[in-house]
Amino acid sequence: GENVEQHPSTLSVQEGDSAVIKCTYSDSASNYFPWYKQELGKGPQLIIDIRSNVGEKKDQRIAVTLNKTAKHFSLHITETQPEDSAVYFCAAPRAGTALIFGKGTTLSVSS
Amino acid sequence: DAMVIQNPRYQVTQFGKPVTLSCSQTLNHNVMYWYQQKSSQAPKLLFHYYDKDFNNEADTPDNFQSRRPNTSFCFLDIRSPGLGDAAMYLCATSRGWGGAYNEQFFGPGTRLTVL
Numbered sequence: 001g002e003n004v005e006q007h008p009s010t011l012s013v014q015e016g017d018s019a020v021i022k023c024t025y026s027d028s029a030s031n032y033f034p035w036y037k038q039e040l041g042k043g044p045q046l047i048i049d050i051r052s053n054v055g056e057k058k059d060q061r062i063a064v065t066l067n068k069t070a071k072h073f074s075l076h077i078t079e080t081q082p083e084d085s086a087v088y089f090c091a092a093p094r095a096g097t098a099l100i101f102g103k104g105t106t107l108s109v110s111s
Numbered sequence: 112d113a114m115v116i117q118n119p120r121y122q123v124t125q126f127g128k129p130v131t132l133s134c135s136q137t138l139n140h141n142v143m144y145w146y147q148q149k150s151s152q153a154p155k156l157l158f159h160y161y162d163k164d165f166n167n168e169a170d171t172p173d174n175f176q177s178r179r180p181n182t183s184f185c186f187l188d189i190r191s192p193g194l195g196d197a198a199m200y201l202c203a204t205s206r207g208w209g210g211a212y213n214e215q216f217f218g219p220g221t222r223l224t225v226l
Contacts, residue, residue, distance in 0.1 A: 032213045043115075043201050043217035044154065051210055089153060097208045098144065098166075099215055101153040 002027040002094040006102025013080050015111045023090035023102050024072040033073045034099070035064060036089045044089060048075070080109045114138070115218035117202050123224045124192050132187040132221045134202030142208070143185040144215065145177060146201040154201055160185060161207075189223075197225045 003026040013019050025033070031052035036044035050057045050064045050073065057064050063076040077084055087106050091099040116135045124130040134143065142161050146154035158167045160179040174196070176188040189196055199222050203215040 032210050034214060036217075041220075041222075043203075043220050045217065046214060049211070049214060093208065093213050096213075098142075098156055098159055099213060100156075103153045104151075106151075 002030060002092050002100045004090060004092050004100050004102045006090050006105060008105060009103065010106045010108070012108045012110065015080060015082060015109055017080055019075075019077045019080050019084070019107055019109075021075045021088055021090070021105045021107075022072060023074070023092075024070075025092040026071065027092065027095065028068075028071065029096065030092045031096075032093055033064070033066060034091050035062075035075045036091065036101075038087045038089065038104075040086075047088075077107075080107075082109050082111050085109045115202055115204055115216050117200075117218035117221050119221060120219060121222050121224070123226065124189075125226050126193065127191045130189050130192055130223065132189075132200050132202075132223070134185045134187070134218055135183050136202075136204045136216075137183070138204055138206075138216060139182060140204035140206050140216070141182075142205045143179060144203040144205075145175075145185070145187050146203065147196075148199045148201055148220070157187070192223070192225045194225050197223055199223075 006023045034049035037047045038044040066073040090102040094100045118133045144159040145157045148154045157171045179185045199220045201220045202218040206212045
């Protein structure tokens with residue numbers, strides 16, 4: 001079945017710096033890769049996703065890149081702000097069905 | 112706005128006393144999921160319904176049961192809560208499977224405390 005590895009587990013940056021979180025997956029048939037942001041006491045919220053037919057997708061300060069050959073995808077946040085501080089989860093579908101989540105990255109942005 | 116609603120947001124129960132958590136959705140999605148999330152951990156899938164078809168994860172304890180009486184509602188029943196069951200319980204929905212249909216929409220969660 002699908003296995004999703006996420007790194008790093010914690011990331012601390014200064015406001016204005018960039019942050020990068022990486023995930024690898026095992027099922028080469030996976031075709032959908034979302035990133036979720038979870039703030040304290042709330043449910044995860046989708047922030048960006050990418051389909052396997054594209055290599056990069058951007059939405060303002062957030063971008064996701066996908067390398068199908070290497071089976072990894074990354075979240076890039078530019079010009080980080082204190083409100084970006086949260087736990088970020090990557091995910092991939094298990095045999096095309098339910099999502100399997102990475103273990104999460106706690107991002108801390110200090111001003 | 113279409114959404115996923117969970118009630119209650121906070122639930123306190125006693126050791127061994129059955130408890131039911133509720134989830135409803137206005138998205139008319141086919142799939143509903145229940146996750147358990149403990150502090151500083153990823154959400155752990157307990158089970159899901161695709162329409163009326165129930166799928167239990169292999170490592171979900173027998174103590175956990177679920178019901179989906181209709182498209183909109185799904186319940187999580189914990190028959191005899193133990194201290195280790197204290198966690199955030201998240202409900203999520205998706206349109207289906209395949210590509211962007213996998214996108215999951217999460218509710219705010221129910222924080223369960225077991226005394």
